[in-house]
Amino acid sequence: MIFDEATYENWETVIGLEIHCELNTKSKLFSSALNRFGDEPNTNISDVCTGQPGTLPVLNKEAVRKAVLFGCAVNATIARYSRFDRKSYFYPDSPRNFQITQFDMPIVMGGSVTADVAGEPKTFEIDRAHLEDDAGMLKHFSLFAGVDYNRAGVPLIEIVSTPCIHSPKEAIAYAQAIKAILQYLNVSDCNMEHGHLRFDANISVRPKGEKELREKIEIKNMNSFTFMGLALEAETKRQIREYVTRPDEDPAMIITPATYRWDADKKETVLMRRKEAAADYRYFLEPDLPPLVLEEEYIDTLRKSLPELPYEREKRYIADFGLHTETAVVLINEKALGDYFEEALKVCSNAKSLSNWIVVEFGGRFKENGQPLWSTIPAKHVGKLVKMIDQGTVTGKIAKSVADLMILHPEKDPEVIVQENPEFQPLHDVVEIERVVDSVIAENPNSVKDYLAGRTKALAFLVGKIMKATKGKASPVIVNRLLKEKLK
Known part of the structure; x- marks a missing residue:
């Protein structure tokens, strides 16, 4: 049968x-x-x-x-x-x-x-x-x-x-x-x-x-x-x-x-x-x-001594930080991970980005080696890495390379890692970035036409080309500003 x-x-x-x-x-x-x-x-x-x-x-x-x-x-x-x-x-x-x-x-x-x-x-x-x-x-x-x-x-x-x-x-x-x-x-x-x-x-x-x-x-x-x-x-x-x-x-x-x-x-x-x-x-x-x-x-007396419980914490993360339910559940299901997230928040105020880095980026890396994140890398270092992205000190692509080195050197501050590696220094030179932007625009006329026709995804494609040409070093803020100015 x-x-x-x-x-x-x-x-x-x-x-x-x-x-x-x-x-x-x-x-x-x-x-x-x-x-x-x-x-x-x-x-x-x-x-x-x-x-x-x-x-x-x-x-x-x-x-x-x-x-x-x-x-x-x-x-x-x-x-x-x-x-x-x-x-x-x-x-x-x-x-x-x-x-x-x-x-x-x-x-x-x-x-x-x-x-x-x-x-x-x-x-x-x-x-x-x-x-x-x-x-x-x-x-x-x-x-x-x-x-x-x-x-x-x-x-x-x-x-x-x-x-x-x-x-x-x-x-x-x-x-x-x-x-x-x-x-x-x-x-x-x-x-x-x-x-x-x-x-x-x-x-x-x-x-x-x-x-x-x-x-x-x-x-x-x-x-x-x-x-x-x-x-x-x-x-x-x-x-x-x-x-x-x-x-x-x-x-x-x-x-x-x-x-x-x-x-x-x-x-x-x-x-x-x-x-x-x-x-x-x-x-x-x-x-x-x-x-x-x-x-x-x-x-x-024992009932009055109860701490914040997992489901209460989950609802707080969703209401206060705007986290997706799936992300909040991962954070609260392991108390040490939720505590780690809150400790990192003392350094970085971007809760959504921080939760993504803890759950996806570092979570994926630590799943491979079987060690818990919270007992390996200090929470303040993960918070500082996300803050560096928000401030434009590093790009998202560079941050992933920094994260790899943070796992190899758990006690090392991400700022120190960036300082010690010249290839991690972001590119803020507007003249140099503009030269790449002009080149990408010239090489991709169809994408330019698509963007001018209202297809916003074409802009993301052009940004990706520029980031690839600069090996992820160009400041996304500068890249987006230059592109929009030149494609008016």
Whole structure:
């Protein structure tokens, strides 16, 4: 059977995301062991987080504060009374053979997040967010496997959306919005390479117009926005193909609950195991922890302490600086990049041009070497480069060459780079520029006729010819003035 895009367009995707976020507390959720990534295996451990007999958990107050702060940021209901439960499962990375989580009474209930999807705002509903501790990490070697318990007991909040997401693009936009909020609150470092942020997706499909949800598949442990998008796209098409090729069977028997993973090499989702029911985890009330009771005054104090959040910053950039939505979204989705932009604005007042240089010119260059711009080149240097363009000290073409050298010499001021390179000195000699202008006009009579006939694009063509003849050094202001004077 041949499957074309028309086949897929008749179906609707329904997605719910579970985002697991490691909190950046100094110690673990129930013990005083350090919460720190990158140390030697099994050095940040204690009797509690390795499950030694007779040990008792003690709740980390800072983890509670960060969970409440997140709940306030998404306009959720903060539970005055919540409690912890045991979730039993047997696996080498779980030294106690159970996880302490909040199954029945989570600390955060409801809430919503707004993000731009293809330039249009969309609000995503959150079902709940709860505190729990992380598992250890299995490490596989050629002849054996080992367990690193440094991560065991690290505090997490698991943020569960409602099934309100209907495409991979929406899922990425929602997840990026959540990540940005966590960064702005300093709740998590959100370093995905270190596993601070991991995604599980529950996904099903149904014919457009059908109201009931069909059986869903869970895709586990996705650690990048790109992989999540690819996995959701592939799983959507797989489920649709299953239904289309078996039209006479009961839908509940075609897709059955199961856990899959994303195989980046095969570019497909791969079955891990058939789905467990909640009863399989034997949830019961955690006997070693009392209920968590919060005062209303405590919650109100945290709510009043909220900083400017990502979506608020985005709208401010659009309203105050006239930035395009796509550019504003790139700047605000990474808090450090937004801060960098604002630091550079202290030197340069041309926000539109500055944002373009940060997002496009420097963003493209740094994408190639994998390093973040904000930790490499001082913001004031990027601001100064844009200011030099506005003042006519350098042309846009020369500025791109200066930018290349700024990456090679991150601490060097762009003014110094221009001073040290004679070929970067702009051409302001009116007599010399006029000679080139006259030559270009003589060599391009058709373009001159087009301009005089009202075709304004012809002027841009002539300017381009002049800039090429002067190797990008001629002052654009002088070039445009001379051309317009001579073509009256």
